[in-house]
Structures are given as structure tokens and as C-alpha cells.
Amino acid sequence: MGVGVGRRRRWRCALATVAILGGMALPCAVWSQSTKGGGGKLRVFAIDVEGGQATLFVTPAGQSLLVDTGWPDSDGRDANRIAAAVKEAGLQKIDYVLITHYHVDHAGGMAQLLDRVKVGAVIDHGVNREDDATTQRTYAAFAKAIATRKLKRIVASPGDVLPIVGMKATVVSSDGKLIDTPLEGGGDQNPYCKDAEVRPPDSSENGRSVGIQIVFGKLKLLDLGDLTWDKEMELVCPVNKLGRADIYIVSHHGMNLSSSPAMVNALGARVAMMENGAKKGGSAPALETIGAAPGLETLWQLHFSEEGGQELNTADDYIANTEVDGGNYLELQGSGDGSFDIRNSRTGAVKHYAPPVQQ
Numbered sequence: 001m002g003v004g005v006g007r008r009r010r011w012r013c014a015l016a017t018v019a020i021l022g023g024m025a026l027p028c029a030v031w032s033q034s035t036k037g038g039g040g041k042l043r044v045f046a047i048d049v050e051g052g053q054a055t056l057f058v059t060p061a062g063q064s065l066l067v068d069t070g071w072p073d074s075d076g077r078d079a080n081r082i083a084a085a086v087k088e089a090g091l092q093k094i095d096y097v098l099i100t101h102y103h104v105d106h107a108g109g110m111a112q113l114l115d116r117v118k119v120g121a122v123i124d125h126g127v128n129r130e131d132d133a134t135t136q137r138t139y140a141a142f143a144k145a146i147a148t149r150k151l152k153r154i155v156a157s158p159g160d161v162l163p164i165v166g167m168k169a170t171v172v173s174s175d176g177k178l179i180d181t182p183l184e185g186g187g188d189q190n191p192y193c194k195d196a197e198v199r200p201p202d203s204s205e206n207g208r209s210v211g212i213q214i215v216f217g218k219l220k221l222l223d224l225g226d227l228t229w230d231k232e233m234e235l236v237c238p239v240n241k242l243g244r245a246d247i248y249i250v251s252h253h254g255m256n257l258s259s260s261p262a263m264v265n266a267l268g269a270r271v272a273m274m275e276n277g278a279k280k281g282g283s284a285p286a287l288e289t290i291g292a293a294p295g296l297e298t299l300w301q302l303h304f305s306e307e308g309g310q311e312l313n314t315a316d317d318y319i320a321n322t323e324v325d326g327g328n329y330l331e332l333q334g335s336g337d338g339s340f341d342i343r344n345s346r347t348g349a350v351k352h353y354a355p356p357v358q359q
């Protein structure tokens with residue numbers, strides 16, 4: 001890049017800074033669109049799959065991990081959106097696809113994705129254990145798609161560290177089993193367990209979700225798939241084995257079957273990213289819990305939740321898709337010093353989060 005271009009860019013950025021309104025800045029020098037993980041940054045794309053999950057992590061080493069593949073059908077809508085994010089990230093392939101569990105909104109898009117994007121290996125919790133007909137069909141299609149392409153399949157166990165280079169991804173839950181020793185920084189008594197609501201065990205595929213903690217320098221992210229309330233409570237009560245998280249990728253699309261206050265409050269996340277649809281997830285109780293969580297600076301959502309209404313949804317700036325949109329995504333770029341930025345693809349605006357103040 002010539003000096004002149006750099007000057008022009010800085011000048012544009014100065015103007016953008018003047019235009020800051022309510023803490024939202026226009027895309028500026030901080031926003032990296034380079035390949036190989038964004039110039040030393042961890043990039044995380046929360047892709048809109050209309051109430052399913054598809055989250056793409058790209059490390060500075062250029063490696064990538066996709067958590068879930070959205071829904072099948074709809075002419076490959078979700079696979080197309082994932083392929084677009086892969087392209088946006090400058091990737092030629094996805095190194096690892098992790099399937100949290102075999103519900104259709106997570107594993108359903110696998111075959112269509114494999115038709116579009118090269119994948120290195122698959123990570124999952126082992127075989128499907130649910131009788132539901134849709135789930136059985138989804139699992140059969142998933143297993144066939146990866147067998148046809150002879151993809152390596154890795155079965156995750158709690159405590160495993162995934163082989164991805166450039167971030168540390170530790171499995172905290174898989175096939176209904178959980179870590180029995182705390183993660184680094186975890187292990188404290190959790191004051192939010194007192195009088196916490198206890199719910200009966202969930203025997204569905206949700207409770208078998210592969211959950212991971214990601215550590216990138218000082219930044220911690222948590223993605224538990226659709227892990228349900230009873231498992232959350234086991235992870236954080238009476239001792240919080242998860243420790244804190246800077247970024248909570250909201251479990252279960254923000255449905256009221258997960259996000260127990262005992263866990264959400266103990267995480268103390270600065271930011272929550274909710275992969276909800278307009279009519280799926282974004283339940284009022286979950287929105288209330290997350291909105292009131294200590295330390296939370298911003299809730300980001302993929303969609304305006306109809307159930308949440310004006311009162312409980314986050315501000316428009318932090319919603320990727322309003323009532324009339326679809327397909328817009330959120331992208332986080334994290335730095336090892338604990339700072340990060342989040343961009344809303346609908347508006348192009350970026351919000352910056354400074355490194356945490358040292359205690």
C-alpha cells in the first residue's frame with residue numbers, strides 16, 4: 001500500500017470518528033479484511049441460518065473451525081450463507097466442522113455444505129442417540145455425506161483440546177458428559193447457585209451438545225451449542241468450572257431451555273451473541289436474564305425476536321436482521337490483549353471494546 005492510500009484512509013477514518021453516534025463507529029482502520037485470520041486477529045462470524053447455528057472461527061494461523069451447519073433444503077440457503085462467510089474470510093476450505101448435536105437446525109446443512117466447500121475433518125459427539133424421526137433422518141444424511149467423501153471423523157470428549165492451530169479450543173461437554181475439573185481460571189464457589197431454579201435432566205440430543213471454550217490470548221469465548229439447563233447447572237454449581245467468558249455465544253438460540261441465570265451471571269460476559277431467528281429463540285426469559293447479567297456491555301442478536309418485542313430486544317444497531325431482513329451476519333475480530341470489535345453486516349458499523357482494565 002502506498003503512502004498516499006494510507007493517508008486517504010486515515011483521513012476517511014478521522015471523518016468517521018466525527019460521525020460516531022452512540023458508540024458506533026463506521027468501519028475504519030481497525031477493521032481487517034485480510035486473509036489468514038485478519039492480521040493477527042481471531043475472526044468469528046455468527047452466520048444467519050434463521051434460528052439454527054453456524055459459527056465460523058478463523059485463527060491468525062489461517063485455520064478454521066465451523067460450529068454447525070444450519071438447516072437443510074431451502075435451495076441450500078444456509079450452506080450458501082456459510083460459503084459466503086468462508087469467502088469473506090479469505091479461506092479456501094474449512095479445516096474442521098464441529099457438529100454440536102444432530103438436530104436438524106445444526107447438522108441438517110452438512111450435505112449441502114460439502115457440495116460447496118472443501119472440509120478437512122469433522123468433530124462430533126459420536127452416534128445419534130435420539131429416536132425422533134427428523135433427528136434420525138438428519139443423522140443418516142450427515143453420516144452418509146461424510147462417509148461418501150471419506151472425511152476424517154473425530155469424536156470429542158470433555159477435556160480434549162481440539163487440534164486447530166492459532167487458538168485453544170477445549171471441549172467442556174460431549175455426549176452428555178462434562179469436564180470434571182475446572183478450566184483454567186475456573187473453580188470458584190458460585191454465589192448465583194443459591195436458590196437457583198433446578199430443572200429435570202434433559203435426555204434429548206440438546207443435552208449431548210459438544211460445548212467448547214475458546215481461549216485466544218486474554219480473550220475467552222464460550223459456545224455450548226444447545227446444551228440444556230440441567231447440564232449448565234452441573235458445570236457451574238456449586239463450583240463454577242467454566243470460569244468467566246468475555247464472549248458468550250448464547251446457547252440454544254436464546255431459548256428458555258438454556259441460559260440459566262446461575263451460569264449466565266457466573267460467566268460475567270462483556271458481550272453475548274445470540275444466533276436466533278425472528279420466530280425461534282430470543283425467548284423473553286432468556287433475553288431478560290442476559291440483559292440483566294453483571295458485566296454485560298452489549299447483547300447482539302442475529303434477528304429481532306418477535307417474542308421479545310421492543311422492550312426486551314437489544315437496540316436496532318446490534319441486530320443483524322430486522323423484521324424485513326435475512327442473511328446479514330455479525331463478525332467479531334478479537335485481539336490477544338483482550339480487546340475486540342464487532343461489525344454488523346447490515347449497517348457496516350463497528351463497535352469497539354477496549355482491553356479490560358487490569359485488576
Ligand SMILES: [Zn+2]
Nearest residue numbers: 052105226252
Ligand atoms: Zn438448535
